[in-house]
Amino acid sequence: MIDKAQLWTVMPLMAVGTYLIRFSFLGMLGNRPLPAWLTRALRYTAVAVLPALVAPGVLWPAATGGQTDPARLAAAVMTLLVGVITRSVLGAIIGGAVTLYACLALVG
Amino acid sequence: MTETSAAFWRGARHSLPFTIVVIPFAILFGVVATEAGLNVLETMVFTVTVFAGASQFAALQLMQDNAPTLIVLATALAVNLRMVMYSVALAPHLGRAPLGWRAVMAYFLVDQSFAVSSIEYERRPDMPIMAKVAFFFGALLPVAPVWYAASLIGALAGRAIPPEFALDFALPITFLAMVAPLLRSLPHIVAAGVSILMSLLLAGLPWGTGVLVAAACAMAAGAALDWRMEQGRSK
Numbered sequence: 001m002i003d004k005a006q007l008w009t010v011m012p013l014m015a016v017g018t019y020l021i022r023f024s025f026l027g028m029l030g031n032r033p034l035p036a037w038l039t040r041a042l043r044y045t046a047v048a049v050l051p052a053l054v055a056p057g058v059l060w061p062a063a064t065g066g067q068t069d070p071a072r073l074a075a076a077v078m079t080l081l082v083g084v085i086t087r088s089v090l091g092a093i094i095g096g097a098v099t100l101y102a103c104l105a106l107v108g
Numbered sequence: 109m110t111e112t113s114a115a116f117w118r119g120a121r122h123s124l125p126f127t128i129v130v131i132p133f134a135i136l137f138g139v140v141a142t143e144a145g146l147n148v149l150e151t152m153v154f155t156v157t158v159f160a161g162a163s164q165f166a167a168l169q170l171m172q173d174n175a176p177t178l179i180v181l182a183t184a185l186a187v188n189l190r191m192v193m194y195s196v197a198l199a200p201h202l203g204r205a206p207l208g209w210r211a212v213m214a215y216f217l218v219d220q221s222f223a224v225s226s227i228e229y230e231r232r233p234d235m236p237i238m239a240k241v242a243f244f245f246g247a248l249l250p251v252a253p254v255w256y257a258a259s260l261i262g263a264l265a266g267r268a269i270p271p272e273f274a275l276d277f278a279l280p281i282t283f284l285a286m287v288a289p290l291l292r293s294l295p296h297i298v299a300a301g302v303s304i305l306m307s308l309l310l311a312g313l314p315w316g317t318g319v320l321v322a323a324a325c326a327m328a329a330g331a332a333l334d335w336r337m338e339q340g341r342s343k
Contacts, residue, residue, distance in 0.1 A: 001144070001145040001172075002144050002145050002146065002168070002171045002172055003171070003174075006171055006177055006180075007146070007150065007171065009177055010167055010171065010177060010180050010181060010184075011150075011153060011154050011157060011158065012157070013181055014157075014158050014163065014167060014181060014184050014185065015157035015158045017181065017184075017185045017188075018158055018159075018160050018163065018185065018188045018191070019214060019215060021185070021188050021189065021191050021192055021195070022191050022194070022195055022214040022215065022217040023195070023210075023211065023214035024192055024195045024196075025192070025195040025196045025198075025199040026195045026198055026199050026202060026203075026210050026213065026214050026217065027195075027207070027210050027211060027214055033196075034192075034196055037331070037335075039193065039196075040331040040334050040335060041327050041328075041330075041331045042189060042190060042192055042193045043190075043193070043330070043331070043334070044295065044296065044299045044326065044327045044330030044331055044334070045186060045187070045189045045190045045323075045327060046162070046187065046190050046286070046287070046290060047287055047290045047291070047296050047299045047300050047303070047326070047330065048299050048300075048302075048303050048322075048323045048324075048326035048327040048330060049166070049183065049186050049187050049303070049319070049323040049326075050162065050166075050187070050283045050284075050286060050287045050303075051283075051284075051287055051300045051303040051304045051307070051326070052303040052304070052306065052307035052318070052319045052322035052323050052326065053166055053169065053183070053283060053307075053319055054279070054280040054283045054284060055303070055304040055307045055308055056307055056308060056311040056318075057169075057279075057280055058280050058284075059308065060311070061276065061277070062276065063274065063276040063277070071274075072274075072277050072280075075277060075281060076280060076281070076284055079281050079284040079285050079288065080284050080287075080288050081288075082285075082288070083284065083285050083287070083288020083289055084288045084289070084291055087288075087289040087292075088289065089129055089133075089285045089286055089288075089289060090128065090129045090132065090285075092281075092284065092285035092288050092289075093132065093281055093282060093285045096281035096284065096285065097278075097281060100274060100277055100281070101274075104272075104274060
């Protein structure tokens, strides 16, 4: 369960922070170009943050008490595979979900 | 039809395919937020004020893992840092629009509106400024109202879903699905690989800090390789 005091601290600060990120150049800084090294780093933010967020939970899911779960692992691998091949976010989600439920049904 | 309203509807048409992706994604956010203990009001305040799906999912996950507030904010905002690029890229096209319009557009600057608008502005640089603004808002029509509505549906349906559905895994699957199509170049693949490896090695650190360190290393690895490959090409 999420602590409500924390939630009500995080939400407004996230809202303001995200807005300022979006407003930055469009609103205030105009046509100033970014330094090349910064553009280069920004290009890799999503692909750097998201895998780190999920990798430990994929190998050691909290739902199984930290035990590696073949169904969840297979679903993760399938999601990545379908996503890389089809380039479709929705296709990858469906591929992962179908694999997860199929494996859980087989085991259970 | 005036040029402005034509641009508005053209924008709507161009981003129409996104609707089908946004609906399940937003429902999922509503469901996951409810599972995490947020009530309908909290879920909707979150989704309306922040309006950036991936970072909302990230914040939920870290708060559930009892990560400190600073870590939650740093990670969630890191997920949104890519929008600096969007802001930079649109500034030359929209810089002459009135400040009030730009302030509203900033709130609505999401992956989808950026993607279709930047392509359109490159293709038709001579569009009048208000037609460009109209195109941008048109591109939001199939995305933003649907995002709010589907989040609400997810929040209302959330409690009705039993644990057998393994919804704990909806989040990892969604994140992996978002990353996979990004793996289109060697630096992207290396960055993702470093991110996974480091987060596993650092999983023992107080929860949340490992993610930030892993992400910083991955960003540096991707950018460094990108730079080296560009150097190689220019020789």
